[in-house]
Amino acid sequence: MTDQLVNKFENAKAIFQAGLQAVAPGPAIKNLCSVTDETLTVDGLHYDLRQFDKIFVLGAGKAGASMAKAIEDILGERISAGIITVKYGHLEELQKIRIQEAGHPVPDQNGFEGAQAVYKLAKSADESTLIICLLSGGGSALIPLPVNGVTLEDKQETTKIMLACGATIHEINAIRKHLSAIKGGGLARAAFPATLITLILSDVVGDDLDSIASGPSVPDSMTYNDCKTIITKYSLEDKIPSSVLKHIEEGAAGNVPETPKADQNFFTKTQNVIVGSNFNALLKAKEKADELGYNTLLLSSMIEGETRDIAANHMAIAREIMLTGYPLSQPACVLSGGETTVRIQGTGKGGRNQEFVLAAALKMSDIKDVVVLSAGTDGSDGPTDAAGAIADETTLQRARSAGLDSQNYLDNNDSYHFFDKLGDLYKTGPTNTNVMDLRIILVG
Amino acid sequence: MTDQLVNKFENAKAIFQAGLQAVAPGPAIKNLCSVTDETLTVDGLHYDLRQFDKIFVLGAGKAGASMAKAIEDILGERISAGIITVKYGHLEELQKIRIQEAGHPVPDQNGFEGAQAVYKLAKSADESTLIICLLSGGGSALIPLPVNGVTLEDKQETTKIMLACGATIHEINAIRKHLSAIKGGGLARAAFPATLITLILSDVVGDDLDSIASGPSVPDSMTYNDCKTIITKYSLEDKIPSSVLKHIEEGAAGNVPETPKADQNFFTKTQNVIVGSNFNALLKAKEKADELGYNTLLLSSMIEGETRDIAANHMAIAREIMLTGYPLSQPACVLSGGETTVRIQGTGKGGRNQEFVLAAALKMSDIKDVVVLSAGTDGSDGPTDAAGAIADETTLQRARSAGLDSQNYLDNNDSYHFFDKLGDLYKTGPTNTNVMDLRIILVG
Numbered sequence: 001m002t003d004q005l006v007n008k009f010e011n012a013k014a015i016f017q018a019g020l021q022a023v024a025p026g027p028a029i030k031n032l033c034s035v036t037d038e039t040l041t042v043d044g045l046h047y048d049l050r051q052f053d054k055i056f057v058l059g060a061g062k063a064g065a066s067m068a069k070a071i072e073d074i075l076g077e078r079i080s081a082g083i084i085t086v087k088y089g090h091l092e093e094l095q096k097i098r099i100q101e102a103g104h105p106v107p108d109q110n111g112f113e114g115a116q117a118v119y120k121l122a123k124s125a126d127e128s129t130l131i132i133c134l135l136s137g138g139g140s141a142l143i144p145l146p147v148n149g150v151t152l153e154d155k156q157e158t159t160k161i162m163l164a165c166g167a168t169i170h171e172i173n174a175i176r177k178h179l180s181a182i183k184g185g186g187l188a189r190a191a192f193p194a195t196l197i198t199l200i201l202s203d204v205v206g207d208d209l210d211s212i213a214s215g216p217s218v219p220d221s222m223t224y225n226d227c228k229t230i231i232t233k234y235s236l237e238d239k240i241p242s243s244v245l246k247h248i249e250e251g252a253a254g255n256v257p258e259t260p261k262a263d264q265n266f267f268t269k270t271q272n273v274i275v276g277s278n279f280n281a282l283l284k285a286k287e288k289a290d291e292l293g294y295n296t297l298l299l300s301s302m303i304e305g306e307t308r309d310i311a312a313n314h315m316a317i318a319r320e321i322m323l324t325g326y327p328l329s330q331p332a333c334v335l336s337g338g339e340t341t342v343r344i345q346g347t348g349k350g351g352r353n354q355e356f357v358l359a360a361a362l363k364m365s366d367i368k369d370v371v372v373l374s375a376g377t378d379g380s381d382g383p384t385d386a387a388g389a390i391a392d393e394t395t396l397q398r399a400r401s402a403g404l405d406s407q408n409y410l411d412n413n414d415s416y417h418f419f420d421k422l423g424d425l426y427k428t429g430p431t432n433t434n435v436m437d438l439r440i441i442l443v444g
Numbered sequence: 445m446t447d448q449l450v451n452k453f454e455n456a457k458a459i460f461q462a463g464l465q466a467v468a469p470g471p472a473i474k475n476l477c478s479v480t481d482e483t484l485t486v487d488g489l490h491y492d493l494r495q496f497d498k499i500f501v502l503g504a505g506k507a508g509a510s511m512a513k514a515i516e517d518i519l520g521e522r523i524s525a526g527i528i529t530v531k532y533g534h535l536e537e538l539q540k541i542r543i544q545e546a547g548h549p550v551p552d553q554n555g556f557e558g559a560q561a562v563y564k565l566a567k568s569a570d571e572s573t574l575i576i577c578l579l580s581g582g583g584s585a586l587i588p589l590p591v592n593g594v595t596l597e598d599k600q601e602t603t604k605i606m607l608a609c610g611a612t613i614h615e616i617n618a619i620r621k622h623l624s625a626i627k628g629g630g631l632a633r634a635a636f637p638a639t640l641i642t643l644i645l646s647d648v649v650g651d652d653l654d655s656i657a658s659g660p661s662v663p664d665s666m667t668y669n670d671c672k673t674i675i676t677k678y679s680l681e682d683k684i685p686s687s688v689l690k691h692i693e694e695g696a697a698g699n700v701p702e703t704p705k706a707d708q709n710f711f712t713k714t715q716n717v718i719v720g721s722n723f724n725a726l727l728k729a730k731e732k733a734d735e736l737g738y739n740t741l742l743l744s745s746m747i748e749g750e751t752r753d754i755a756a757n758h759m760a761i762a763r764e765i766m767l768t769g770y771p772l773s774q775p776a777c778v779l780s781g782g783e784t785t786v787r788i789q790g791t792g793k794g795g796r797n798q799e800f801v802l803a804a805a806l807k808m809s810d811i812k813d814v815v816v817l818s819a820g821t822d823g824s825d826g827p828t829d830a831a832g833a834i835a836d837e838t839t840l841q842r843a844r845s846a847g848l849d850s851q852n853y854l855d856n857n858d859s860y861h862f863f864d865k866l867g868d869l870y871k872t873g874p875t876n877t878n879v880m881d882l883r884i885i886l887v888g
Binding site: 206279282283297298299300301302303304305306308309310312313316317319320323324326327338 | 650723726727741742743744745746747748749750752753754756757760761763764767768770771782
């Protein structure tokens with residue numbers, strides 16, 4: 001590769017890293033939270049610490065340990081107790097907050113025990129307790145706490161059946177929240193009348209509080225009757241575990257309390273703050289790109305859809321830049337974020353980011369001076385050890401020289417081996433954060 | 445609908461109409477071509493008319509009649525003879541140029557006769573002849589002229605088999621060009637040594653001259669040997685008509701002349717000019733949007749892909765504008781062009797533009813102040829009498845009030861009946877031009 005190309009690859013990586021730094025949990029939390037002897041300030045709201053005789057820290061998520069570390073750095077000895085559930089291996093050295101490692105994406109017994117501990121700690125709080133809840137991606141699977149009479153296996157089975165029947169994620173979440181003691185506002189109910197501050201690192205497109213970790217600290221807008229309607233809609237009566245059906249029917253009959261609703265007082269003493277999001281990362285990435293001399297377009301942090309179509313769409317913008325100078329003149333940088341889906345047709349290894357970059361490379365044949373980097377901010381793209389990949393207009397030629405049929409690799413969803421052989425996987429290692437993916441297109 | 449909404453709908457329509465005007469064949473041709481007593485100027489190149497004793501006009505395409513009218517307006521009595529093949533009903537009153545109506549998208553006998561007349565006229569030209577060739581969308585089907593020994597039916601059958609076997613459009617075109625006397629540079633060979641000016645209204649993403657009307661005036665980069673490789677690749681030997689297989693084998697053996705290649709002198713006296721394209725339309729649409737006070741982003745004229753994914757992508761940008769003011773602050777207008785594809789899953793009626801607008805409407809639930817218009821510049825979207833449709837954040841609510849299940853209409857590919865019932869089809873009637881689709885998103 002020429003020096004010039006190395007520089008462009010380095011530019012793309014520097015832009016990604018700038019985005020990543022903006023959502024590193026430590027700096028992100030310290031940016032929004034500060035403390036003096038008497039006052040804790042969180043995103044502009046002031047809390048008089050003298051009114052609290054206890055401070056609990058709890059939560060769950062892949063970034064949980066580094067979020068907990070940041071809170072310990074801020075509150076230190078003031079913390080009375082804490083428990084946070086994280087994915088196996090996502091650890092930090094903490095003084096006051098206990099870390100519970102647990103299974104993800106499939107919940108396990110450790111997660112269940114962590115969830116019980118989280119719930120118990122929240123329940124033990126009173127009016128003079130301040131609870132700081134830390135949520136990040138994966139939180140939903142990491143604190144599974146089924147309602148009475150429903151087992152963890154019943155819950156998992158229900159989710160599996162609902163995914164298979166074609167229910168929307170919105171419908172699946174409605175049922176899940178009604179089977180959980182923590183999700184859908186359950187944690188806020190358990191914590192009341194304590195003061196509850198929830199700090200959230202968002203891994204959800206659009207930063208919908210209702211969806212991140214299934215919304216333990218926000219009201220649930222759905223009811224048991226809605227759940228019954230969903231079950232009828234997909235004819236699930238004889239398919240889901242009988243314990244689940246029974247619980248929902250009891251709920252619809254008014255024999256089990258509803259999930260917490262917006263007009264209930266559980267939410268009178270709660271503050272929810274997004275400390276890091278895909279947009280935050282894009283904004284910092286844009287600053288870096290501007291600084292490197294690019295004309296930069298921050299397209300959207302909410303890009304979803306089939307990976308190859310989205311790649312084609314991005315390359316259509318790149319080609320327009322090259323041919324006409326619209327929407328930007330060169331040197332141009334187009335940034336987007338969110339999370340795409342991969343249509344599995346082959347048997348290869350890859351992730352949505354690597355597939356995006358390979359699909360983009362196949363659209364580059366007549367574009368000059370283009371570099372594409374796409375990577376997951378958590379450092380792992382699909383079931384691979386790479387965060388993503390990087391390509392430019394020489395990629396297809398280099399692949400041919402190496403005897404690789406680029407289209408075949410894409411058809412086989414085998415982007416990992418393709419980029420591995422070219423030396424163009426992008427590996428960051430675990431980043432301790434997760435705000436979905438960043439895509440960077442440089443033209444000129 | 446409130447007055448304010450009517451105004452926004454009217455703004456979107458005015459932006460579309462401005463784009464359309466930029467690619468009306470008459471003004472577009474007159475913009476690039478002018479004549480004095482002695483000189484014809486085409487896109488900056490000057491032709492001394494005294495060196496020509498005859499001027500022929502020929503060509504094919506849906507916009508053929510209005511392109512021919514523009515050329516008659518410019519050259520008038522100087523035209524010696526002309527023949528242009530158009531789709532049934534796409535007529536103009538002409539003095540010198542004969543119009544041949546023919547079948548589209550399925551070629552017919554009239555098209556074959558028109559093609560023969562076009563070819564014969566080109567062959568009759570000599571060094572002192574100026575030929576003006578007019579090409580527009582549909583041109584490929586409208587002048588079918590199979591090589592000796594292959595019938596029109598054989599050619600059609602071959603195309604059908606190739607589409608079914610999963611061959612790419614690039615591969616199908618390679619074969620088609622080798623079965624045609626006109627396509628793939630054939631017309632340039634027939635016209636040589638006359639001077640050949642080709643005016644092109646582009647209906648192809650990226651304005652690839654090789655693809656528009658199958659490139660009658662540009663070199664073909666593929667060979668008979670390439671065709672053989674394609675036939676082997678898809679095991680078509682026993683599937684395609686034997687006349688076709690025989691022709692290609694004869695060609696590969698060197699017994700039939702190759703399609704014209706770039707280094708041959710057929711192309712020493714040719715000028716190819718794109719008189720109108722999707723980008724031209726977008727640029728004028730942008731001017732109009734700017735004038736109406738919008739901050740405008742011309743995203744790309746080359747958007748392809750599955751319609752619903754592309755709609756989601758556009759709405760992700762709209763939502764970002766609403767939430768963060770990126771990539772534009774409000775009032776914002778996002779423009780794009782190109783042509784998407786529809787995944788047929790239902791039995792309804794619609795076109796890619798109407799489906800785009802319905803899919804976009806379903807993504808609007810939490811976006812304020814948004815209007816989406818998508819329409820085909822030829823005035824007909826799929827097999828419907830509408831150019832497209834228009835929607836805003838009230839569309840879903842109005843549909844509910846009218847008892848329509850919006851998602852069901854989308855699932856059934858039934859966007860036409862959906863918008864027909866709401867009164868939100870966008871009908872322009874035939875426009876006599878065709879530069880694919882324009883999409884307009886207004887936010888704020």
